[in-house]
Amino acid sequence: MTKYADLKLPSQVFQLIDPVFEQAGIQVYLKRDDLIHPAISGNKWRKLKYNLLHALEQKAEALVSFGGAFSNHLYALATVGRLWKIKTIGFVRGDELGPESSATLRHCAREGMELHFISRTAYREKEKSPEFRHFTGLPANTFLIPEGGTNAMALRGVGEMTDEVESAGIQPDIYVVPAGTGGTAAGLLARDRKVLAVAVLKNAGFLQRDIEKWISPQQSERLDLLTDYHFGGYGKHTEELRSFIHRFESAHGILLEQVYTGKMMFALYDLAKRGYFARGTTLLAVHTGGLQGKLEL
Ligand SMILES: *Cc1c(COP(=O)(O)O)cnc(C)c1O
Numbered sequence: 001m002t003k004y005a006d007l008k009l010p011s012q013v014f015q016l017i018d019p020v021f022e023q024a025g026i027q028v029y030l031k032r033d034d035l036i037h038p039a040i041s042g043n044k045w046r047k048l049k050y051n052l053l054h055a056l057e058q059k060a061e062a063l064v065s066f067g068g069a070f071s072n073h074l075y076a077l078a079t080v081g082r083l084w085k086i087k088t089i090g091f092v093r094g095d096e097l098g099p100e101s102s103a104t105l106r107h108c109a110r111e112g113m114e115l116h117f118i119s120r121t122a123y124r125e126k127e128k129s130p131e132f133r134h135f136t137g138l139p140a141n142t143f144l145i146p147e148g149g150t151n152a153m154a155l156r157g158v159g160e161m162t163d164e165v166e167s168a169g170i171q172p173d174i175y176v177v178p179a180g181t182g183g184t185a186a187g188l189l190a191r192d193r194k195v196l197a198v199a200v201l202k203n204a205g206f207l208q209r210d211i212e213k214w215i216s217p218q219q220s221e222r223l224d225l226l227t228d229y230h231f232g233g234y235g236k237h238t239e240e241l242r243s244f245i246h247r248f249e250s251a252h253g254i255l256l257e258q259v260y261t262g263k264m265m266f267a268l269y270d271l272a273k274r275g276y277f278a279r280g281t282t283l284l285a286v287h288t289g290g291l292q293g294k295l296e297l
Contacts, residue, residue, distance in 0.1 A: 006083060007037050007045060010164035024272040025279030029170055034289040042289025043184045044076035046161060047154035052080055054153060055143035062087035064138060066126050066147040069102040072290045073149045078111035088113040093123040150183030155214055158187025165284055172284035176268055178260035182207045186214040194222040198267040200260055202233040229267040235259055241266055242297040257294040261287055
C-alpha cells in the first residue's frame with residue numbers, strides 16, 4: 001500500500017499528566033489516533049484498513065458505504081478513495097439532503113465520492129436487504145462496508161492498536177474509548193483487552209449486545225459499558241461538556257470534539273474524581289479523531 005506514507009503510524013502515545021489523575025493514583029496514557037491523518041482520522045483509518053486491502057485485492061470496482069450528513073466514516077472513506085484511486089459511493093440518510101447540506105458532504109463530493117440521497121425508509125433497508133443492490137443498481141463487484149464501518153475486518157484493524165501501544169512499553173489495564181456503533185470497543189475486546197466504552201448516544205444499552213455479537217462470552221466480561229455520559233444524545237452537548245472541553249484543551253493543548261472524544265474524556269475525569277479506578281491502575285485513552293467535525297463551542 002504505497003499511500004501508507006501519508007499516514008502517521010504508529011500514532012503517538014504519551015502520558016497525560018493531570019492533578020486529577022495524580023490524586024486518584026492512576027496513570028493515564030493518550031493514544032493520538034487523531035494525528036494519523038487530517039481526514040482519515042483515528043479509528044476510521046483502523047476500521048477501513050483491511051476493508052480497503054480486501055477490496056483492492058478483489059479488484060472491486062468501488063467501495064460503498066452508508067451514513068448520515070455528519071458521518072466521519074463517509075468523510076474518511078471519500079479521502080481513502082481519492083488516495084488509493086478507488087471509486088467510492090456513499091448512501092446518505094435523508095432524501096431531502098444534497099451535497100451542499102453539510103461540510104462533511106461537501107468534503108465527500110470534493111473528494112469524488114458519488115453521493116446518493118435516500119429516504120429514511122430505504123436507508124433502514126440498506127445493506128441488510130438482499131434487494132438493496134438491485135434497488136440501487138450497484139454492480140456485483142462493489143465492496144459494501146456497513147454503516148459506521150464496523151465489520152470483522154474493522155475489528156482486526158482496531159486490534160492492531162494494542163500492538164502499537166504495547167511495543168511502546170505501555171501495558172494498560174484498561175483501554176478507554178468512545179462508542180458509536182461499538183466497533184472500536186469490540187476490536188480491542190477481541191484482542192482480550194479490558195475496555196471501558198463511553199456511549200455517546202442516549203439509551204445505548206443495546207450496544208452491549210451489538211458488541212457481544214463480535215466476541216466470546218469471556219471477552220464480554222471485560223467490557224464496562226457506560227451509558228450515562230451522552231449529554232442528551234448523539235451530537236448533543238451541554239454547557240457542562242463545553243466548559244470541560246475548553247478546560248481540557250487549554251490545560252493540555254490537545255483538541256477534543258463534542259460528539260465523541262469530549263464525552264469520553266469527560267467520563268474519564270469524572271470517574272477518576274469519584275474513585276472509580278483502583279489506585280495503581282494504568283489506563284489508555286484513545287483519541288479517536290473526528291476533529292474535522294469540531295464545532296466552535
Ligand atoms: C466513528 C467514531 C467513533 C465511534 O466508533 P465506533 O467504532 O462506531 O464505536 C468514535 N470517535 C470518533 C471520533 C468517531 O469518528
